[in-house]
Amino acid sequence: MNEQDQINYQRVAEAIAYIQTNFKHQPGLDEVASHVHLSAFHFQRLFTEWAGVSPKKFLQYLSVGHAKQILQQPESTLFSAAHDTGLSGTGRLHDLFVNIEGMTPGEYKNGGENLSINYSYTWSRFGGLLMASTPKGICYMGFVENKAKTFEVLTNKFPHAKFTEQLDEIQENALRVYNSDWDHIDQIKLHLKGTNFQLKVWEALLKVPSGQLSTYGKIAEQIKSPKASRAVGTAIGSNPVAFLIPCHRVIQSSGALGGYRWGETRKSAIIGWESAQLEMAQAV
Structure with a gap:
């Protein structure tokens, strides 16, 4: 890019x-x-x-009618559709290629003390990105409107970490997702700071195939907390890794797209682009 x-x-x-x-x-x-x-x-x-x-x-x-039509499809159909098309790479990506590792209680509590974090600014199909990684994996990926403010979000997550501006192999591997270079992606490892509940929600998001949609209620059911839709929404809103953890694929049960921490227009752009890619793959 x-x-x-x-x-x-x-x-x-x-x-x-x-x-x-x-x-x-x-x-x-x-x-x-x-x-x-x-x-x-x-x-x-x-x-x-x-x-x-x-x-x-x-x-x-991006219409409500289209979103409702997708939401009404059985989940088995969603998964098989994603895997049976030329976009099977995106299905494999979110089912097999992304692995979440939660930070240890010590790392969680001490604000990243003793953690060395590399970070870099780069371009993606959907705008500028700030990427950050520890030796264990990607710890942050966010779209950039203002470099200083976005970097402040990162440093607030890990106030005691050592930061070095450097594009490393872990970041380069993850960046291939935005280039649609899925055949050359090694397993993407995420090293995330989150509660057990947040990690469960983020792992559930990885199972929503590219070009498909889910709702807050469905994610709550998937993690066996059917009454926790509001808490699920909060966890989705705090997702620290844009696009790789596809919180953009979660919409309201009414079919309305709803909010997105990196902007509703960007959410619309990503959803529309993924839908277009899926349709073109199915037509081949």
């Missing part, structure tokens, strides 16, 4: 936000293109190159 990808994403994100805000009057291609200061031809080409589908088709993936 390079800086041009970042510019392209910003234009696509601006277009998605505009379409969603003005959804009731169904803005046409010319209107949306004008809003992002492009000709209709160039905007259509840019959007299709980024998402793989037209802006109109992409918007369908």
